[in-house]
Amino acid sequence: MKTSNTLLIFALCATLCLDRIAGFNKAYDDHERQTYIVYMGELPLDRKSVTNAHHNILSEAIGDEMVARRSKIYSYKRSFNAFAARLKPHEAKLLSEKEGVISVFPNKVLKLMTTRSWDFIGMPQNVKRNIGVESDMIVALLDTGIWPESPSFNDSGMGPPPRKWKGTCATGRNFTGCNNKLIGAQYFDLGGSVGPDASPVDTEGHGTHTASTAGGVAVEGASLYGIAKGTARGAVPSARIASYKVCWGNGCQDIDLLAAFDAAIADGVDVISVSIGGAGRSFSKDTMAIGAFHGLKKGILTVCSGGNGGPYPGTIQNVAPWIMTVAATTIDRKLVTSVKLGSGENITGISINTYVPKKILYPLTSGEEARNSSFPYGEASECEQGTLDRVKVKGKIVYCQGSGGDSVVPQLGAAGIIMSDEDLDDIAYALTRPGTYVSGEDGTRISKYINSTRSAQAVISKTKSTKMAAPTVASFSSRGPQNLCGNILKVRSIPHCKMPPCLFADSEIIQPDISAPGVNILAAYTKLTTLTGEEGDARLVKYNILSGTSMACPHVSGAAAYVKSFRPNWSPAAIKSAIMTTSKRLKITPIGAELASGSGQLNPKAAVNPGLIYDINLVSYISFLCKEGYQDKDIALLTGSRKYSCSSVPQAKGADGLNYPSIHLQVKEDDSDIAGVFYRTVTNVGTGSSTYKAKVTSPDGLSIKVTPNVLTFTRPNQKRSFKVTLEGKLPAIESWFLSGSLLWTDSKHKVRSPILVSSEIFDYD
Known part of the structure; x- marks a missing residue:
């Protein structure tokens, strides 16, 4: 009897102790939890079961029904399927892996998300804008046409096209016409391959996707069947779009591409965006280079995709220095x-x-x-x-x-x-x-x-x-250096080249120029093809997710229009320089990364006020071409004029002969010695007086000397010149790259130029 009483007392004490411990654990447990939203997409047909479904999935993740009931805060079940609950991080992770759960995210004060790419590169929806000028910007897309009925091209609240616009809106099968957002739509089928059904309408989806990425209006709740849901928008939602269809089912012909350049330049566009690539050719035989050069003469920047031939070196396309060539990177989704x-x-x-x-x-x-x-x-x-x-x-x-x-x-x-x-x-x-x-x-x-x-x-x-961790260069994104087949005189064969006869150009320019989001990008699509375009697929979508340097290109095109809306008098080279020198270095930067990522990741906000720019005029490009071995007849073909000749333009100075925002020195294949001199001139585009100091980052084996290393400006638009001297030796290992940088900085600005030294020979195996 005495023993049983003792056991009873012990049991009561144990129960009280356990209750107290449980209370302590509950308080500690609640302290560890924070509020999450568990988003599950569209509502099921039976809305009455939503609350029970929320409770069941939460109970499974937490492992305790009572704690689950206590943790759940609210069930959203009128317009969409979601619930809010207080969770531990590991419970949130478990929920994110559950079938039917689209996303789990902490409860914060949120802003509307874009296709994610614009927010990721630091350009939120409420970014500062010069709306009056932006609405006069016209972005031309040379692509597969456009689907005018997309919500991304809604013209609500927009006034008539700017007076400078001289383009037209063609008619055609399945094309409903233009409006004050989509102000122009033309098509080019000069070969007559399409026949009477030719139309400016997009039957592929590619052109609609790129156009909306560059300049689409903000569309809330855009997604692909609930995937990647957010607000889809372009860089310049107030700008106008002009579509030039040059690609059909049989590809994109030179004759059509050049005709589109001709029309767009005459129509008065501000930026030309071309997500099209092809094999490298002499600039005088390259319709992209020719068309872009004519645009350059009219103050129009052409932005092109760099190609999807990566990760192999020498696959970069659209390499003319007056084109802005874009690589593709990942975003954090x-x-x-x-x-x-x-x-x-x-x-x-x-x-x-x-x-x-x-x-x-x-x-x-x-x-x-x-x-x-x-x-x-x-x-x-x-x-x-x-x-x-x-x-x-x-x-x-x-x-x-x-x-x-x-x-x-x-x-x-x-x-x-x-x-x-x-x-x-x-x-x-x-x-x-x-x-x-x-x-x-x-x-x-x-x-x-x-x-x-x-x-x-x-x-x-x-x-x-x-x-996910980002950005990194996409595996498919083409890499430099220029690998031109059948190009100009100054070339050499490359051992191990898998596409003979392959030739290596002497051009001392890092390409691509810049990187931008090009992986898993959500943007507008056409209703004239299915999600995949494959037989048996019946899914028609307003928005689709695509990847490629084609998707990266319009990010930069839109950014260029954004910069130009604040700097309407800047030259194409000035805009290009601003975008390159204000870019962000990628988090993962292997040796020789400049040939994959260029100057770095696009950073549009900073590009509006870069501090200094590297400008290039028309004569400087001619001088560069002369240095590269182009003859007068080639230059005439490229420029469309015989007034430019190598005997009448100043001789280019330095290793590259061009005032480019980046520096690239190629060392002879039989020489490990590094010796190169580069001359550069910067223009002050800041306000008032300023003093910039040079900060050099240099790897072992490479000496980088900047003379002078301090630049003083007393007024806006003042120019200052300097010299960069590279000396050293390539390392005696199987690494063909030495990467460094030059940073000009005052108290407000950071103007960064990558510096790359490489061997002329690369192992392609």
Whole structure:
């Protein structure tokens, strides 16, 4: 009896102690929590079940039903599907991985998000604007045409086109016409390949996407089936857009491209944006270089994509120094499409998957298991054409080694596809059916799971957005140096070049010039094609997510128009200089990164007030061409005039002979000695007097001397010249690059120029 009383007292004490500890833990637990919003997209048809669904998914993440009830703050269920709750960071992470959850983010005072790219590069929606001048800016897009009915081209509140506009609005099939936002639309099919159906309308989506990125108005709630939801907008939403269709189903012909340049320049545009590339040619035979040079003479800056031939060196395109050449970088938004296996294992993949699964799990097989025994050719494990048995595939998710099965598996009635890619990166692609790309390592895990059971199952979740470290140069983005095939006289063959006859130009210019967001960019799209454009895809969308230097180019075009709205009298070279010298260095900058990223990441706000600019006049470009080995006849072809000749222009000084905002010295292939002199002149575009001091960053083995190293200005528009001397030796290792920089700084401005020394020979293997 005595013992049982003692035990009872002990039990009561223990209960009281545990209650007190629980109370303490609850207080501590609540202190650790912060408010998050869990966004789940559109409302289901049965809205009554929303609250219970919120509670259930929250309980699963927290692991305690009572704590979950206490943690939940509110259910949003009238217009969209979401809830607010107090969560620990690891609970928020668990929720973000749950099926049906699009995003989980902390409760902060938020501003409307863009397609994310403009906010990411420091240009929020409320950025300072010179609206009166911006509304007179005209951005020309030479592309696949435009879809005028997109909300991004709404002209509500806009006045008539500026008086300088001399363009027209053509008619054509499926084209509804222009307005005060889209003030011009023309098409060029000089070869007559399209016939009577020719129209300025965009049937591809590419031109609409680039136009809205450069100058689209703000559209709230834009998304791709709820993916990447935010406010889609361009850099200059008050500016006007002129579309020139030069690309058709058979590509973009030189004759059409040049005709579009001709029209745009005469029409009075301010910036020309061209997301088109081609093989390198002599400038005198390059329609892009020729058209851009004519624009230059009229004060028009041409901005071009650098190409999608990366990560190989020598793949950069559109390299004329009067063109602004753009590389593509990532933003801090990653599009994740996860796979959940029947074993409970979760695998993170990359794709754009708009489909919400209708089942908890689907049967899972592999290409190897679904082999078509009557077809002895091809690799079934890679899901090659003809290798799979339709009966074994239908209704199942199929795992394929490699990335080529997306064109085969959906046609066989599969429920989805998982592909493995050894070089998986952060670029997401849309598929016609539920699908995702996983790493080679994760692909091996999936294969092992399939082989371990007779009833393998899996489900592919709808894509959601997550944060990632950025910016980095996109893997596909073309790299310098200029690798020109069949160019001018001063060339040499490159060993190991995989595209013979390949020749290496002597040009001492770093290209690309600048980097800008070009990965997973949400922008307007056409209704005349489907999301993927593939057979069997019926999804028509107002906004689509695309990647490429094509997407990076209009970011810079729009930024150039933004700068020009504050500096309408600046030359194209001045605008280009301002954008380059105020750019931000990328977080990840490997040796020789300048040939991938140029001067750095686009920073439009800073470019309006750069402090100093490197200006270049027309005669200086001619002098540069003469130094590069161009003959008078070549220059006449390029400029359209015979009044310029190498005998009548001043001889270019220095290693490159051009007042460029960056410096590049190429060392002879048989010489490790570094010796180069560069002459530069800067113009003060600040207000009042100022003194700039040179700050040099130099790697081991390279001496950078600036003379003078202090520049004093007493008035605006005053010019000062200096000399940069490079000396040293290339390192005796298999690294062909030495990277440094020159920074001119006063108390307000930082004017940075990258300096690169490279060998003429690169190992292409």
